[in-house]
Amino acid sequence: MPAKGYVEISVEGCKGCGLCVINCPTDCLALKTSETNSYGLHYAYMTDEDNCIACQNCAVICPDAAITVYKKAS
Amino acid sequence: MKEGYKLIYQKPKTLREKRMHYCPGCFHATTHKLMMEVVEELGIQEKIIGVCPVGCSVFAYDYMDVDMQEAAHGRAAAVATGIKRMHPDKIVFSYQGDGDLAAIGIAETIHACNRGENFTFIFINNGIYGMTGGQMAPTTLEGQKTTTSPYGRDPKKAGLPLKMCEIVSQFDSVAYVERVSCNTPANARKAKRAIKKAFEYQMQGLGSTFIEVASNCPSGWKCTPEESLEWLKEKAFPYFPLGVFKKPEEV
Numbered sequence: 668m669p670a671k672g673y674v675e676i677s678v679e680g681c682k683g684c685g686l687c688v689i690n691c692p693t694d695c696l697a698l699k700t701s702e703t704n705s706y707g708l709h710y711a712y713m714t715d716e717d718n719c720i721a722c723q724n725c726a727v728i729c730p731d732a733a734i735t736v737y738k739k740a741s
Numbered sequence: 742m743k744e745g746y747k748l749i750y751q752k753p754k755t756l757r758e759k760r761m762h763y764c765p766g767c768f769h770a771t772t773h774k775l776m777m778e779v780v781e782e783l784g785i786q787e788k789i790i791g792v793c794p795v796g797c798s799v800f801a802y803d804y805m806d807v808d809m810q811e812a813a814h815g816r817a818a819a820v821a822t823g824i825k826r827m828h829p830d831k832i833v834f835s836y837q838g839d840g841d842l843a844a845i846g847i848a849e850t851i852h853a854c855n856r857g858e859n860f861t862f863i864f865i866n867n868g869i870y871g872m873t874g875g876q877m878a879p880t881t882l883e884g885q886k887t888t889t890s891p892y893g894r895d896p897k898k899a900g901l902p903l904k905m906c907e908i909v910s911q912f913d914s915v916a917y918v919e920r921v922s923c924n925t926p927a928n929a930r931k932a933k934r935a936i937k938k939a940f941e942y943q944m945q946g947l948g949s950t951f952i953e954v955a956s957n958c959p960s961g962w963k964c965t966p967e968e969s970l971e972w973l974k975e976k977a978f979p980y981f982p983l984g985v986f987k988k989p990e991e992v
């Protein structure tokens with residue numbers, strides 16, 4: 668069974684580049700296009716926590732280190 | 742943190758809290774992050790000294806929480822030479838754009854490599870002068886449009902783009918040369934490993950180490966961050982192939 672995880676994305680630290688969204692293998696991230704942070708930028712958020720496999724791809728690709736990853740302790 | 746979970750990745754402590762000014766999706770930021778992860782993992786925060794260029798990364802010293810020195814445009818390799826010679830026990834790197842390292846500073850680059858100066862070049866090749874508004878760089882691709890090549894780079898007038906890894910790997914005095922990118926998680930992981938190896942070889946005193954990051958500039962290229970990844974894959978990598986150009990013999 669794949670690992671289970673979840674991520675936290677800093678709303679103010681995110682610049683809305685979307686690179687985490689297109690690099691998540693399980694499609695559990697999206698850009699919140701209805702809201703912006705204080706810089707006027709859309710930010711990424713977790714849409715489907717159940718699918719997160721804690722692979723860290725999003726955190727590795729995020730230029731601004733806005734993502735923290737947690738993994739279910741086995 | 743939720744109960745039953747453990748922390749497996751967070752922003753490195755060696756990267757300051759200050760928000761980086763780079764445009765969304767810019768690999769300058771990715772590279773800073775990867776470098777600072779390496780510094781944290783190797784435990785060399787107090788032992789490393791960086792040299793900042795002129796270019797978009799002119800404020801890199803505001804973000805990397807290590808000792809840093811600003812250099813005039815193109816002079817980072819000369820400044821890094823001086824620092825390394827005075828502090829041979831420190832790990833020294835220059836961090837330079839393509840305008841900085843391959844245009845105005847190419848003499849400093851070539852001679853530092855030929856002398857085998859024992860520091861690490863981190864070369865951000867985004868094929869453009871990002872900071873000044875998107876002018877043609879020595880690394881701009883054939884046919885690529887910039888503000889100073891509005892019809893695309895014409896090799897008859899501007900020559901072909903300079904392949905810095907291929908050039909500097911010719912010197913016996915250069916120990917390690919690799920071209921990496923941050924366009925996929927796998928490549929970003931490889932880029933981090935390459936930066937780590939370069940610092941380690943430097944600590945062994947093996948000679949100059951040179952890491953080129955095939956980078957992007959969504960603002961200068963006038964595209965989205967996602968489109969910049971496509972451009973890298975389709976246009977840049979065929980001309981600037983990723984990989985190791987040279988490594989020390991014993992490894």
Ligand SMILES: Cc1ncc(C[n+]2csc(CCOP(=O)(O)OP(=O)(O)O)c2C)c(N)n1
Pocket residue numbers: 795796797798814837838839840841842845865867869870871872873878
């Ligand atoms: C001596 C000197 N000449 C020219 C400039 C103008 N200038 C500032 S940054 C730059 C080029 C930046 O391009 P690059 O090194 O590729 O860095 P990037 O912004 O793309 O990361 C130039 C020509 C300068 N600051 N100093």
Ligand code: SF4
Pocket residue numbers: 672673674690691692693694695696718719720721722723724725726736
């Ligand atoms: S850790 Fe992996 S699966 Fe989870 S959100 Fe990030 S990219 Fe997606």
Ligand code: SF4
Pocket residue numbers: 676680681682683684685686687688710711725728729730731732733734766
């Ligand atoms: S990669 Fe980072 S900055 Fe870009 S959208 Fe995702 S969290 Fe935001």
Ligand code: SF4
Pocket residue numbers: 762763764767768769797867871872957958959960961
């Ligand atoms: S102008 Fe280009 S190189 Fe400079 S921060 Fe923006 S995207 Fe990065």
Ligand SMILES: [Mg+2]
Pocket residue numbers: 838839840865866867868869870871878
């Ligand atoms: Mg540049």
